[in-house]
Amino acid sequence: MNPSTFLSILFTLSLIFISHSSLSASIINFKLYQVVCIQYGIRVSPNIKGCLEALQSDPRIPSAENYIELSIFILEQAIKNSTLSQIFLKNMMKTDPSPAIKECATQDYTGIINAFENALANVLHDPQTAINYLHRDLGYAEGKCSAALKDDPKPYFEVNVLISHVYFYTAVAELSLNHLIDQ
Ligand SMILES: *[C@@H]1O[C@H](CO)[C@@H](O)[C@H](O)[C@H]1NC(C)=O
Numbered sequence: 001m002n003p004s005t006f007l008s009i010l011f012t013l014s015l016i017f018i019s020h021s022s023l024s025a026s027i028i029n030f031k032l033y034q035v036v037c038i039q040y041g042i043r044v045s046p047n048i049k050g051c052l053e054a055l056q057s058d059p060r061i062p063s064a065e066n067y068i069e070l071s072i073f074i075l076e077q078a079i080k081n082s083t084l085s086q087i088f089l090k091n092m093m094k095t096d097p098s099p100a101i102k103e104c105a106t107q108d109y110t111g112i113i114n115a116f117e118n119a120l121a122n123v124l125h126d127p128q129t130a131i132n133y134l135h136r137d138l139g140y141a142e143g144k145c146s147a148a149l150k151d152d153p154k155p156y157f158e159v160n161v162l163i164s165h166v167y168f169y170t171a172v173a174e175l176s177l178n179h180l181i182d183q
Helices: 005-022 024-027 032-044 048-056 065-095 099-122 127-151 156-181
Strands: none
Touching: 005 065, 005 156, 032 048, 032 065, 048 065, 048 156, 065 156, 099 127, 099 156, 127 156
16 A cells, blocks of 8 residues: 555545544544644645644644634634734735725725624634624625725735635634534
8 A cells, every 4th residue: 555545544534533523533632723624624625734734823722622712712813814914905005005905905804803803702602603703794804805806907816815814714713613513
């Protein structure tokens, strides 16, 4: 058996364990953020490695002891990341005040950051409401920025990259929050 076949069998086995119960996942000792990144790999995008590396950049994440902690740390990272993106966009607006950049840099990123903050405020007592903020308010702001970019004749590649980070954090935050709902 070549190493990549072996790895893919191992990977498949781990998916079976994880999909069957969180108990089995704990028997093979996955950390919680690794469980979330494997779910991300199955449901959202195959880049599990990118997910692990991004989340590990907060040293608290690998040692999160429950999904409440993990959800809080992920949302805090999301807020930090989106705040830096908004600063980048506001600087960009100084030299390129196109309608799309203005729209994203002001209203939309403010909406995105507020939605992550409202989700964070609800993790402990109402994870479903936290998810609703991600779907409704954040989805709305993100959609407006994406639509404005699409309407603009310039490609704005780097802004689309920033938006893809928002998608990433929304997806992993929701996957983590889901563990607080369907036990
Ligand atoms: C935002 O998050 C993405 C994905 O984790 C990462 O690649 C990027 O470097 C982050 N941006 C900043 C400014 O930290």
